[in-house]
Structures are given as C-alpha cells and as structure tokens.
Amino acid sequence: xxxxxxxxxxxxxxxxxxxxxxxxxxxxxxxxxxxxxxxxxxxxxxxxxxxxxxxxxxxxxxxxxxxxxxxxxxxxxxxxxxxxxxxxxxxxxxxxxxxxxxxxxxxxxxxxxxxxxxxxxxxxxxxxxxxxxxxxxxxxxxxxxxxxxxxxxxxxxxxxxxxxxxxxxxxxxxxxxxxxxxxxxxxxxxxxxxxxxxxxxxxxxxxxxxxxxxxxxxxxxxxxxxxxxxxxxxxxxxxxxxxxxxxxxxxxxxxxxxxxxxxxxxxxxxxxxxxxxxxxxxxxxxxxxxxxxxxxxxxxxxxxxxxxxxxxxxxxxxxxxxxxxxxxxxxxxxxxxxxxxxxxxxxxxxxxxxxxxxxxxxxxxxxxxxxxxxxxxxxxxxxxxxxxxxxxxxxxxxxxxxxxxxxxxxxxxxxxxxxxxxxxxxxxxxxxxxxxxxxxxxxxxxxxxxxxxx
Amino acid sequence: xxxxxxxxxxxxxxxxxxxxxxxxxxxxxxxxxxxxxxxxxxxxxxxxxxxxxxxxxxxxxxxxxxxxxxxxxxxxxxxxxxxxxxxxxxxxxxxxxxxxxxxxxxxxxxxxxxxxxxxxxxxxxxxxxxxxxxxxxxxxxxxxxxxxxxxxxxxx
Numbered sequence: 001x002x003x004x005x006x007x008x009x010x011x012x013x014x015x016x017x018x019x020x021x022x023x024x025x026x027x028x029x030x031x032x033x034x035x036x037x038x039x040x041x042x043x044x045x046x047x048x049x050x051x052x053x054x055x056x057x058x059x060x061x062x063x064x065x066x067x068x069x070x071x072x073x074x075x076x077x078x079x080x081x082x083x084x085x086x087x088x089x090x091x092x093x094x095x096x097x098x099x100x101x102x103x104x105x106x107x108x109x110x111x112x113x114x115x116x117x118x119x120x121x122x123x124x125x126x127x128x129x130x131x132x133x134x135x136x137x138x139x140x141x142x143x144x145x146x147x148x149x150x151x152x153x154x155x156x157x158x159x160x161x162x163x164x165x166x167x168x169x170x171x172x173x174x175x176x177x178x179x180x181x182x183x184x185x186x187x188x189x190x191x192x193x194x195x196x197x198x199x200x201x202x203x204x205x206x207x208x209x210x211x212x213x214x215x216x217x218x219x220x221x222x223x224x225x226x227x228x229x230x231x232x233x234x235x236x237x238x239x240x241x242x243x244x245x246x247x248x249x250x251x252x253x254x255x256x257x258x259x260x261x262x263x264x265x266x267x268x269x270x271x272x273x274x275x276x277x278x279x280x281x282x283x284x285x286x287x288x289x290x291x292x293x294x295x296x297x298x299x300x301x302x303x304x305x306x307x308x309x310x311x312x313x314x315x316x317x318x319x320x321x322x323x324x325x326x327x328x329x330x331x332x333x334x335x336x337x338x339x340x341x342x343x344x345x346x347x348x349x350x351x352x353x354x355x356x357x358x359x360x361x362x363x364x365x366x367x368x369x370x371x372x373x374x375x376x377x378x379x380x381x382x383x384x385x386x387x388x389x390x391x392x393x394x395x396x397x398x399x400x401x402x403x404x405x406x407x408x409x410x411x412x413x414x415x416x417x418x419x420x421x422x423x424x425x426x427x428x429x430x431x432x433x434x435x436x437x438x439x440x441x442x443x444x445x446x447x448x449x450x451x452x453x454x
Numbered sequence: 455x456x457x458x459x460x461x462x463x464x465x466x467x468x469x470x471x472x473x474x475x476x477x478x479x480x481x482x483x484x485x486x487x488x489x490x491x492x493x494x495x496x497x498x499x500x501x502x503x504x505x506x507x508x509x510x511x512x513x514x515x516x517x518x519x520x521x522x523x524x525x526x527x528x529x530x531x532x533x534x535x536x537x538x539x540x541x542x543x544x545x546x547x548x549x550x551x552x553x554x555x556x557x558x559x560x561x562x563x564x565x566x567x568x569x570x571x572x573x574x575x576x577x578x579x580x581x582x583x584x585x586x587x588x589x590x591x592x593x594x595x596x597x598x599x600x601x602x603x604x605x606x607x608x609x610x
Binding site: 034049050051052053059064065066067068069071072073098 | 537538539540570571595596597598599600
C-alpha cells in the first residue's frame with residue numbers, strides 16, 4: 001500500500017479522496033491554484049503545493065507542475081479525481097514514466113475509451129449492443145443525410161472527441177440536418193480541436209442508466225447494480241438514483257453481465273462506468289465508458305455499503321478485489337447535486353457564502369467542500385455539494401431528500417435548491433415516469449405556467 | 455442648476471469611462487453623489503450612493519492604485535517561482551552560486567535553477583538591483599508563486 005498520495009483535483013472530490021486516504025493511513029498532498037488557498041482540500045491535506053494561478057490550464061491542468069509537486073513531496077501515486085486530468089491518457093503515461101502510480105486504468109484503456117467512436121466499435125466487438133449509427137466518422141453532409149435516411153429520424157450528432165454533454169445536437173428532419181451539421185462541426189472544432197462527428201439514432205423517451213465496474217489488476221471484474229441518471233439538463237446530471245424505477249430484474253441482470261463481459265474483453269482495470277441508454281421496451285444500448293470515478297459514485301456506495309474510493313486506491317496498489325458478487329444492494333438511494341447557480345436561468349453564482357447549514361440525520365450524507373465564510377471561486381465548475389440519502393424504499397428516500405433539502409440553508413450565493421424541491425414534488429418524478437427529456441420539458445412547463453411579471 | 459443628473463448624462467459618463475479606460479469615477483454635486491466602477495468586464499456598474507449631509511466640491515477622477523504583488527512596503531522587488539520544483543543556487547554542486555547577498559544583478563541575469571521533471575530551468579531577474587535576501591535554501595522544494603529572492607531596485 002502507498003504511504004503518500006497526491007490528489008490532482010479540488011472541491012468535494014479532492015476532499016472525498018483525502019478522507020478515504022486518511023482512513024487507509026495514507027498521507028495526502030493537496031495541489032491548489034492561488035484562489036484555492038483557503039479551500040478545504042488545501043487546508044485539510046497533510047501537505048499542500050501551490051501549482052499555479054486561477055485558470056485551470058495553468059494550475060489543475062498543468063502536468064509539469066503537478067508531477068513536480070509529487071516529486072518534491074515524495075508522493076508515490078496520484079489520484080486524478082474526475083474532470084481535469086482524470087481522462088487524459090498523456091497524463092497517465094507521464095505518471096507511469098516518472099515512476100508514479102496513476103490511480104485509474106492504464107493509459108491505453110483511457111485512450112481507447114476517450115475516442116468515443118473507436119470505443120463503440122471496440123465494445124461492439126465485445127458484444128455490447130450499440131445504437132444504430134455511423135461506423136466511422138462522418139465526413140460530409142451528403143454522407144450524413146444518406147445514413148440518417150437509412151436509420152430514421154430523429155438522429156443525434158456527436159463530436160468524436162466529445163464528452164460531458166458538449167458538442168451534441170439532436171436533429172429531427174433532413175432540412176434541419178444541413179444546418180446543424182456544419183454548426184456541430186465548428187462546435188466540435190472549437191471545443192475539442194477536432195471537427196470529427198459521428199451520427200446515431202436518437203432514442204425518444206430513453207433513460208440514461210449506468211453500471212459501475214470495479215476491476216483489479218488480476219483479471220477480476222465485478223459490475224455493481226445501476227445508477228439511474230436521466231434527470232439531466234444539457235447532458236449535465238442533476239439527480240441520480242438507484243435502483244432505477246424503470247428497469248426490470250431480468251434487464252438489470254443482462255446489463256450487468258454485458259458490462260462485466262465487455263470490461264473483461266478489454267482488460268479493464270480500476271473503477272469505470274459503462275453508460276447505457278435504455279428504451280421503453282427495456283432494450284439497452286452502450287453509449288460510452290468513463291474511465292474514472294463518477295460524481296454520482298456515492299449512490300452506489302450507499303446501496304452496497306462500501307467505499308469505492310478506498311477500493312480504487314487499494315486496487316491501484318495491486319491488491320485484489322475485496323468485493324464479492326454475493327454482496328447485494330439494499331434499499332433505495334438518491335443524490336441531488338447542489339450547484340452554485342441561479343435556479344431560473346442556470347447562470348453560475350460564485351461569491352462569498354455568508355452562512356451555511358447542511359442537512360443531517362440518519363441516512364443523509366453530504367459530500368461538499370463548502371463552508372460558511374468561504375468564497376466560491378468563479379473559475380471552476382459550480383458543483384457545491386452532493387446530498388445523498390438512503391432509505392428502505394424509493395418513497396421514503398424521496399421524502400428524506402425533500403426534508404433534507406428543505407432544512408438546508410445557504411446565504412450569500414444562489415443555488416439550485418428550489419429547483420430540486422420542485423422536481424422532487426412533481427408527479428412524474430414521484431411516479432418514476434421520467435426520461436432524459438424530462439427536465440427540459442419540466443422547465444418549459446414551469447415557464448409557461450408562471451405568471452407574467454408586469 | 456440641476457440637483458440631479460439625468461439618465462442621458464449618466465450614459466455619457468459611462469461612455470467617458472469606457473473611452474478614457476478609467477477604472478473608477480466619482481462625482482459629487484449638491485449632496486448627490488455618483489460612483490462608476492469599471493471592472494474587467496466591459497460593462498460598468500452603477501452605484502448610486504446616499505447623499506452626503508454637507509455639500510463638498512466635486513472630487514477629481516482618481517486612478518486606481520497600481521496593483522503590484524511584487525512590490526512590498528520597503529520597496530523590495532521579489533522574484534517568485536514560476537513553477538513547482540527544486541531550487542538550486544548553482545548550476546551544479548561543485549560550482550559557486552549564481553548570486554550572493556549584496557551582489558548587483560542585471561535584468562535577465564540568471565539567479566537560480568528550478569529543477570522540474572528532470573529539466574533545469576534557469577530563473578532570471580526581471581529587474582536591475584542588489585540582492586537583498588535569498589529566501590529559499592539550496593536544494594529545497596518550491597511551489598508556484600513562492601518568493602525566491604528579494605531585490606532592491608537600483609533605478610528610481
């Protein structure tokens with residue numbers, strides 16, 4: 001086992017990793033940008049190194065400074081968290097070359113899964129069902145039009161090197177395609193430096209359901225039961241739950257086996273998530289695999305009563321899988337992502353938190369790096385806190401979450417707390433009848449029914 | 455004489471602020487005070503303050519104080535580390551240090567080396583002056599932005 005690790009991240013996930021490492025008796029090194037001097041990850045780690053100014057490109061994405069920070073503090077491994085360098089194969093390679101353990105899969109797997117198109121073809125070989133679409137990158141509009149005609153509208157255009165919901169466009173008619181195709185291309189170029197697109201069938205009323213994979217370096221692979229992540233806006237997840245209110249037991253079993261087999265086929269190691277779209281007929285299609293810890297991992301932890309981060313660190317040090325397939329999930333879990341943003345127009349709301357009270361009590365978990373008096377910097381993402389609840393049934397879990405969020409107080413900045421309360425009390429959510437379009441419809445309805453201001 | 459500024463005049467002031475690249479403008483007439491502050495964003499913010507009890511002559515526009523992180527009270531200039539790494543005062547263990555306290559240094563003169571990822575990076579002085587203090591011991595790790603040398607500027 002390692003004696004010291006460096007956490008190449010900030011915010012709640014850095015804190016989450018620091019806590020897990022401390023419990024394992026591992027010393028921690030935080031890296032931080034200048035505006036994060038007073039951030040909790042900086043304050044609570046055993047050691048800290050300033051790695052640059054505010055822009056992430058000069059600090060949290062600054063590979064030479066992060067590697068040097070590991071060297072001067074004699075850290076043996078680097079945990080990348082999520083975002084920033086977590087899915088950068090070059091960073092994983094450099095770690096390996098510098099004799100540092102990258103806490104994640106090998107660089108070759110990150111690279112394979114990072115190219116979404118290549119990943120789909122590879123997963124198809126591993127017998128995972130794939131949404132009908134282009135085999136390769138679509139070069140021009142005529143080619144796109146032909147294929148769209150063949151598989152039928154609506155279709156979705158995706159950037160080949162995209163992720164996190166960026167560079168995606170839904171197209172419903174041939175007329176719309178001509179216009180959207182060139183926009184999507186320039187968007188992909190601007191966001192990822194690569195205009196390559198692929199095209200696939202867009203499933204109406206689909207659900208986003210994902211399987212957590214845990215794999216050691218000795219060939220053992222285990223799939224954990226699903227996280228339902230359909231409550232999302234612009235492909236950014238807002239509420240996750242487990243189990244999914246939609247999935248039938250036999251579909252769940254088939255998805256688990258399929259994800260496990262696919263992970264085995266590519267020699268997967270460490271934690272990873274296989275994301276699927278599931279349609280109304282319980283048919284599931286592979287979307288992409290994320291080669292890192294997910295934001296919503298606590299949902300699975302609550303269901304299985306385990307610690308995925310500790311497991312990830314143990315696996316990176318070469319230990320064998322400590323989980324067994326006989327371990328079963330229990331009850332129902334929900335996670336709400338509290339963002340520092342205006343709940344009406346989603347504009348980020350950084351600034352000083354004058355006063356903050358988190359919820360608590362049995363079955364309520366808070367993953368956050370926020371505190372009263374802390375200033376939320378405007379340079380990074382707006383995730384402020386994850387509230388996770390666990391209860392015997394879905395209904396009890398929702399009631400618990402509602403109560404938790406109602407008693408949560410943040411003064412000084414705006415958050416999406418009011419939006420969460422509205423969703424949690426909507427009939428569609430309560431009945432479990434929702435899909436990936438739910439939130440957009442819900443927001444549009446809210447606007448329509450709101451009395452006009454004078 | 456008007457006791458209040460109208461909307462058009464405020465707009466004029468905003469344009470003036472933009473045009474002259476001023477960061478702050480404050481005006482007080484007959485108990486009415488207006489303060490315009492232009493930040494990095496091109497849109498100036500309007501802050502209308504409460505009238506002060508006694509009228510006072512208009513205050514001239516005041517330039518914002520220069521923001522210099524590197525200049526301390528006693529006029530010392532600090533050379534900070536541009537990267538994370540290990541600080542070395544000499545090109546190799548058997549050579550004498552690049553500079554000693556009291557030495558006069560020129561602009562672009564090498565002051566030290568920071569080793570980062572097996573690369574030796576020469577750190578130069580960005581000012582002419584006298585080495586007043588060396589703030590890090592040879593062979594010690596340094597972080598981004600850490601003060602390395604205090605230089606007493608020669609000019610001015």
